[in-house]
Amino acid sequence: MAYEKLLLKNAGRENSHTIDVSLKAGGYEALKKALKGMTPEALLEEVKASGLRGRGGAGFPTGMKWSFLPKTRDKPRYLCVNADESEPGTFKDRLLIERDPHLVLEGIILSSFAIDCHTAFFYIRGEFQKGCRIFEQAVAEAYQKGFLGKNILGSGYDLDVLVYRGAGAYICGEETALLESLEGKRGLPRIKPPFPAIVGLYGCPTIINNVETLANVPFIVERGAAWFAGIGRPKNTGPKLFCLSGHVKKPGVFEAPLGIPFLELLNEHAGGMLHPDRPLKAAVPGGSSMKILPANRCEVLLDFDSLAAAGTMLGSAGGMVMDSGTCMVGALLNLAEFYEHESCGQCTPCREGTGWFTKILHRLETGHGRKEDPDLLIDVARRVEGNTICPFGEAIAWPVQSYVAEFKSEFDDHVTKGACPFGGAAAKR
Amino acid sequence: MSDAAATLPVSVETDRKIDALLTKYPRRSSALLPALYAVQEEHGWISEEAMDYVAGKIGVSPAFVAGVVSFYTMYHRKPVGKHHIQVCRTLSCMLRGSFQVMARFKEKLGIDVGQVTPDGRFSLQYVECLGACDTAPCAQVNDADVPLLDATKVDEMLARLK
DSSP, rough: OOOOOSSOOOOOOOTSSSHHHHHHHHTTTTHHHHHHHHOOOHHHHHHHHOOOOSSSSSSHHHHHHHSSSSSSSOOOOEEEEEOOOOTTTOOHHHHHHHOOOOHHHHHHHHHHTTTTHHHHEEEOOOTHHHHHHHHHHHHHHHHHHHHBSSSGGSSSSSBBEEEOOOSSSSSSHHHHHHHHHTTTTTOOOSSSOOOTSSSSSGOOOOEEEEEEHHHHHHHHHHHHHHHHHTTTTTTESSEEEEEESBBBBSSSEEETTTTHHHHHHHHSOOSSSSSSTTTTEESSOOOOOOOOOOOGGGOEESSHHHHHHHHOOOOOOOOOOOTTTTOOOOOOOOOHHHHHHOOSOSHHHHHHHHHHHHHHHHOOOOOOTTHHHHEEEEEEEEHHTTTTTTTTTHHHHHHHHHHHHHTTHHOOOOOOOSSTTTTOGGGOO | OOHHHHHHHHHHHHHHHHHHHTTTTTSSGHHHHHHHHHHHHSSSSHHHHHHHHHHHHHHSOOOOOOOOOHSSSSSSSSSOOOOEEEEEEEEEHHTTTTHHHHHEEEEEEEETTTTOOOSSSSSEEEESSOOOOGGOOEEETTEEEOOSHHHHHHHHHHHHOO
16 A cells, blocks of 8 residues: 655645645644644653654654653643754755645644643754744744644634744754753753653753654644554554665655565665665665664665664664765765764863764875774774763764774775775865 | 934844844843854855944843854954855865865965955855765855765866856
């Protein structure tokens, strides 16, 4: 049976970002249903029962996250939508924001209702300037139609949505750095606990959810948790947006149930490899922070648990494909430079470690590597991993560990040959 | 214009815009990032004088504002070109040729990364993953996304922007 598109069902239509097109396609029906006939508690239970797991990277169960909020109501509660999509290889939230902002907005309103929140923030990556304009327009349209503001659709429920632009910092996608940034500060991650559900924005209970996560909520409300849980695989339920880029014929965002085989995504959705004479060498299934899989281990299913079992993670589903012409030292150098640039500098292992990675990889790529360099990379990675406030440390330690482990001979070749066998393009920028 | 307005490092419109931001969020401190954008929108960059002014509006120290400005890549601490070109350098774009795209820009404009052309029309910068890897190699020129670049498209784009 052909898979019915949900998240992208509206995204291909002309003017899909406008409220008129959204309403014609069934937009805000779930909101009407929930505000008429559901209590916030019932909505929360429905999301819990659906098995929805966060689409931002960690795959944490959304309903369970919401239930961590304190029962008391002595402080306001906030929902912060993480639209700071910055993980290299990831561009799915951008598509939702630009092509179906009202689906996202409906998810935000429903989720705010479920957690009894009356002010939601949409923290959007500064570089997403087009997306920001479109989303602000969508918010204005929703106010006009009475889907936002006071007494929404006569239900007595009030909600304001504030759009907040980031200003260029990968780290602000980390949830506590995002809160710091929203408070008007440098985006330095906070020590947890306390978790944001208890002490979050302005010291108040706060839930932070990814854009795509919230875009699933209208479907759960409309068709029920059991229906949603029937999509995908056990404990890995629902539709998912998968990004694929790099050496593929048709890079893009593809919607499929969680658990689609990686090779199906590559060959059927993304049109296969870019150059027919250059076969697959390696792929990162989940975004640049995740461990790499060499071609002979790419027969994997794309869901949280299958990829964890394969020794990597689904992450933000930002898949990157590399063909036989790719230098793995160069690819890792490129990522190390990214992480060195984006480290917030708060924790010494990350601030210094990322610099060490860049320096070592640069000398390897330019033919000045030393015999002990591959081991040195592993050693530095071990000192970074687990020794930082936020998961940024792992986000660079894991690629370093896996690229060196999987392609050790290629690293050694750079030393013995005294040059990059692929021409060293990554060091020539 | 009043004397107070005459000494402002921003226009009266920008000053009013920032006043409105001060009460837009549950806490005044949140107005800092948008206030800096408002200043940059008017001047194209954020001078030390402007940082002092914003610090006064928000009620934080100038050093605090300078810390925030220097943390985020999108705030310019010196003037950039009329057309600020940012080429994505991260993995998916590199795999599809972003370094060659940058080489073409450098050759055509006669400047290096981080420089502004003498006439002030163009500035060139690398940027980390723009989240548009399906259009790799890509770039951003001011607030516009430029997809699927190659040498020919670089030439066409520069001819159009002149």
